Amino acid sequence: MKPGMLKAYIHVIKLAFIFTLKQSMTDAFILFGIFVQPLLIAIMALFILGDQGDELVIFIVVGSGLTGLWDSVLFQSGNSITRERWTGTLEVLVAMPTPIAVIVFGKNLAFVTQALGSMIVAYTFASIIFGYPLSIESPMLFILSIVLTVLSFVCLGLVLATLFVLNPDVQRWQNGLEFPVFILAGFLFPIAILPMWTTPLSYILAPYWAAVALHLSSSGKPNILEMGLPWVMMVLLGVLYLFLAFWLFRKMLFKARVDATLSGQ
Amino acid sequence: MNTIEVRDLRRIYKTTVGVVRRKIKEVVAVDGITFDVNRGELFGLLGPNGAGKTTMIKMLTTLLIPTDGTANILGYDVVHQANAIRSRIGFIFGGERGLYWRLSGIDNLRYFASLYHVDPEVTMKRIPQLLELVGLSDRGDEKVEGYSRGMKQRLHIARTLLHDPEILFLDEPTMGLDPVGGREIRQVIRDLQSEKKTILLTTHYMFEADALCERVAVIDQGRIVALDTPEALKQGVSDLSVIEIEVFGVPEEVMNQIRNLPFVDTVSVEDLDQKQALHVHSAKGSEAIPPLLSALESVRVGKVTVREPTLEDAYVRLVGGKV
Numbered sequence: 001m002k003p004g005m006l007k008a009y010i011h012v013i014k015l016a017f018i019f020t021l022k023q024s025m026t027d028a029f030i031l032f033g034i035f036v037q038p039l040l041i042a043i044m045a046l047f048i049l050g051d052q053g054d055e056l057v058i059f060i061v062v063g064s065g066l067t068g069l070w071d072s073v074l075f076q077s078g079n080s081i082t083r084e085r086w087t088g089t090l091e092v093l094v095a096m097p098t099p100i101a102v103i104v105f106g107k108n109l110a111f112v113t114q115a116l117g118s119m120i121v122a123y124t125f126a127s128i129i130f131g132y133p134l135s136i137e138s139p140m141l142f143i144l145s146i147v148l149t150v151l152s153f154v155c156l157g158l159v160l161a162t163l164f165v166l167n168p169d170v171q172r173w174q175n176g177l178e179f180p181v182f183i184l185a186g187f188l189f190p191i192a193i194l195p196m197w198t199t200p201l202s203y204i205l206a207p208y209w210a211a212v213a214l215h216l217s218s219s220g221k222p223n224i225l226e227m228g229l230p231w232v233m234m235v236l237l238g239v240l241y242l243f244l245a246f247w248l249f250r251k252m253l254f255k256a257r258v259d260a261t262l263s264g265q
Numbered sequence: 266m267n268t269i270e271v272r273d274l275r276r277i278y279k280t281t282v283g284v285v286r287r288k289i290k291e292v293v294a295v296d297g298i299t300f301d302v303n304r305g306e307l308f309g310l311l312g313p314n315g316a317g318k319t320t321m322i323k324m325l326t327t328l329l330i331p332t333d334g335t336a337n338i339l340g341y342d343v344v345h346q347a348n349a350i351r352s353r354i355g356f357i358f359g360g361e362r363g364l365y366w367r368l369s370g371i372d373n374l375r376y377f378a379s380l381y382h383v384d385p386e387v388t389m390k391r392i393p394q395l396l397e398l399v400g401l402s403d404r405g406d407e408k409v410e411g412y413s414r415g416m417k418q419r420l421h422i423a424r425t426l427l428h429d430p431e432i433l434f435l436d437e438p439t440m441g442l443d444p445v446g447g448r449e450i451r452q453v454i455r456d457l458q459s460e461k462k463t464i465l466l467t468t469h470y471m472f473e474a475d476a477l478c479e480r481v482a483v484i485d486q487g488r489i490v491a492l493d494t495p496e497a498l499k500q501g502v503s504d505l506s507v508i509e510i511e512v513f514g515v516p517e518e519v520m521n522q523i524r525n526l527p528f529v530d531t532v533s534v535e536d537l538d539q540k541q542a543l544h545v546h547s548a549k550g551s552e553a554i555p556p557l558l559s560a561l562e563s564v565r566v567g568k569v570t571v572r573e574p575t576l577e578d579a580y581v582r583l584v585g586g587k588v
């Protein structure tokens with residue numbers, strides 16, 4: 001990569017991020033998904049857990065928040081390239097000199113941020129209405145964990161986007177991946193209750209380490225060392241996903257140029 | 266080194282047909298094409314629907330891998346050096362797809378400029394100039410979904426000039442534009458030509474090709490059937506004159522009868538509102554009129570005129586009556 005390129009790529013990511021958000025904000029259907037749906041889930045979760053103690057409330061809020069993030073990665077980031085193909089913009093993007101991975105990174109960042117933002121709004125709102133305390137035990141550690149969570153989810157979304165373009169049965173895969181990851185990543189209950197053989201699967205999922213970091217820092221006062229493992233794993237897996245995605249993008253785009261599938265009908 | 270060098274280029278599409286017994290069907294879209302485009306030249310690709318023009322442009326803009334043969338743009342190979350090519354070319358694929366409809370025209374341009382790594386400050390200066398150039402100055406801040414087809418097409422033209430490319434690939438740039446809009450775009454293309462840009466253009470409008478192109482290649486079923494200047498191509502049919510006969514509903518037997526007349530070279534039918542216009546090519550000139558009219562005895566005939574051949578006539582002869 002030439003010097004100066006990084007600056008150009010960051011500008012691309014910034015604009016892809018802004019314009020993706022701008023497009024969502026004018027879509028009533030997406031707006032419903034962003035604001036109303038998480039609110040309903042939050043109200044329900046808080047309602048069911050009413051009198052079981054503050055700690056459990058925050059555990060559920062963080063856990064169900066993670067499920068929302070995973071959904072947005074799976075369905076929105078996962079479809080990001082496919083959607084550009086339908087509108088005929090993929091072809092235009094590919095014929096330009098910026099790598100598609102850089103563009104999709106910016107788009108996925110917008111999807112994940114959007115999901116995160118909407119949940120923060122929803123939970124705050126719900127806790128005000130119902131008067132539940134939503135206190136984070138270790139705010140600084142929590143915020144850093146959120147940042148790493150967002151970045152590693154974005155990288156995972158890049159991998160999914162390429163896999164889903166290469167795969168004709170996208171929807172089935174998406175539906176099939178939704179709940180297993182909720183469970184394997186321990187969003188809502190600890191993976192200790194799962195059979196042993198699934199543990200390695202959990203460990204290669206950044207969402208698992210995100211759940212560990214977010215649960216630890218929201219419901220307790222862990223020390224930096226305890227946080228170190230999930231943080232390092234999120235960074236390592238994020239970088240791994242990134243390399244994997246760049247490689248898959250190259251494969252996918254070359255195949256699309258051979259098969260003439262860049263412009264979906 | 267020529268700006269564009271195409272050697273024995275072929276492209277086959279494989280599609281599966283049938284539901285129960287799936288078979289792979291091969292379509293040879295481009296079948297061994299060779300040509301060069303010089304620096305600063307405006308070169309036209311003409312040919313009937315399905316001739317392979319768009320396929321050709323997609324291979325040259327690095328979006329399709331050729332099945333065989335080679336193509337170089339500014340010395341870079343379209344398969345292995347795609348990235349070097351992408352930053353130096355601009356392209357339009359014709360039609361209204363390929364824009365973000367929920368963003369404004371200006372936002373579309375800002376975004377695409379960033380993908381070409383145009384400096385953001387330069388972008389902000391260039392966008393108003395380009396909008397002015399394509400006549401969208403007062404609509405730039407509106408969402409593209411509210412644009413007419415022609416306005417989207419104009420936005421594409423602005424988009425393709427954002428990074429001031431050396432080479433432009435324009436696939437039917439005036440398709441679907443109103444006459445005034447078409448004329449404006451042709452003026453833009455002429456201005457680009459005078460800036461010494463190399464341009465490869467496809468069009469179905471022969472007068473457009475005649476007015477703009479320095480050389481044209483006529484392709485039919487994936488092969489070049491003629492490659493020359495528009496003047497030379499017209500020269501090729503200068504022995505012919507064209508008799509235009511207005512008719513009101515002409516049966517197929519009568520058409521066949523005319524086709525079989527010994528002095529008739531080709532006949533094409535142009536559908537006008539209530540009537541059709543027969544374009545009959547013949548070396549006999551006005552002498553051909555009486556026998557033609559007697560063949561058309563049973564048909565209501567309107568105005569009859571004889572004129573000099575145009576590029577369209579040369580084209581019709583080359584691709585055999587298909588328009």
Ligand SMILES: Nc1ncnc2c1ncn2[C@@H]1O[C@H](COP(=O)(O)OP(=O)(O)OP(=O)(O)O)[C@@H](O)[C@H]1O
Nearest residue numbers: 260278280292294313314315316317318319320321
């Ligand atoms: N993606 C594709 N898959 C299969 N066949 C294709 C595909 N794209 C084009 N073809 C076929 O290749 C041939 C050439 O098509 P192409 O679009 O290059 O023609 P064209 O000269 O641009 O035509 P037009 O004037 O209608 O735009 C046609 O027979 C077309 O059906």
Ligand SMILES: [Mg+2]
Nearest residue numbers: 318319320436
């Ligand atoms: Mg075409």
